[in-house]
Amino acid sequence: xxxxxxxxxxxxxxxxxxxxxxxxxxxxxxxxxxxxxxxxxxxxxxxxxxxxxxxxxxxxxxxxxxxxxxxxxxxxxxxxxxxxxxxxxxxxxxxxxxxxxxxxxxxxxxxxxxx
Amino acid sequence: xxxxxxxxxxxxxxxxxxxxxxxxxxxxxxxxxxxxxxxxxxxxxxxxxxxxxxxxxxxxxxxxxxxxxxxxxxxxxxxxxxxxxxxxxxxxxxxxxxxxxxxxxxxxxx
Numbered sequence: 001x002x003x004x005x006x007x008x009x010x011x012x013x014x015x016x017x018x019x020x021x022x023x024x025x026x027x028x029x030x031x032x033x034x035x036x037x038x039x040x041x042x043x044x045x046x047x048x049x050x051x052x053x054x055x056x057x058x059x060x061x062x063x064x065x066x067x068x069x070x071x072x073x074x075x076x077x078x079x080x081x082x083x084x085x086x087x088x089x090x091x092x093x094x095x096x097x098x099x100x101x102x103x104x105x106x107x108x109x110x111x112x113x114x115x
Numbered sequence: 116x117x118x119x120x121x122x123x124x125x126x127x128x129x130x131x132x133x134x135x136x137x138x139x140x141x142x143x144x145x146x147x148x149x150x151x152x153x154x155x156x157x158x159x160x161x162x163x164x165x166x167x168x169x170x171x172x173x174x175x176x177x178x179x180x181x182x183x184x185x186x187x188x189x190x191x192x193x194x195x196x197x198x199x200x201x202x203x204x205x206x207x208x209x210x211x212x213x214x215x216x217x218x219x220x221x222x223x224x225x
């Protein structure tokens with residue numbers, strides 16, 4: 001089954017404790033992206049990657065890191081989480097469709113709470 | 116600064132009504148506009164629009180893009196309670212970034 005998986009689905013942590021949210025897709029997609037979703041603010045892109053070893057900042061990259069060592073995986077790293085990073089996080093992937101990126105397939109989401 | 120604005124932010128209608136959701140954008144190097152539906156989980160894809168004036172249709176849903184006036188509309192006819200969701204508009208712009216609007220929360224009353 002074609003899918004994007006994220007782990008963990010729920011996480012409660014404390015300020016300053018490093019964490020990683022994993023994302024994996026089995027569709028051989030080139031494009032992968034991380035978003036956070038907050039009430040009233042919609043989905044905002046954190047980081048994205050167009051292929052292995054190619055990453056770029058989205059609109060809200062501060063406090064986050066990513067890596068793309070393999071095509072299927074795109075982990076999101078919070079080196080020192082703070083309460084303002086409490087949010088719902090989505091990973092998504094898509095393939096190239098001519099000159100544009102095709103529809104994104106979203107993971108199930110990770111609800112992160114930082115105390 | 117690139118931006119995507121959706122309106123209205125919230126809408127309540129009765130079952131059977133027709134609704135029109137709006138998405139306007141100011142995005143450098145526009146490539147495509149996509150609509151997604153989000154219920155209590157991850158967004159799911161509805162339409163992708165790249166050319167002006169070509170309507171895309173899927174059942175009771177349809178969408179069209181106007182690249183001159185920089186907007187798109189999503190129409191839902193004969194609404195059903197199952198159409199209740201947040202509808203998201205996203206635009207792919209410069210440097211392969213994707214910008215989402217804040218969404219329209221649609222509630223269908225039985």
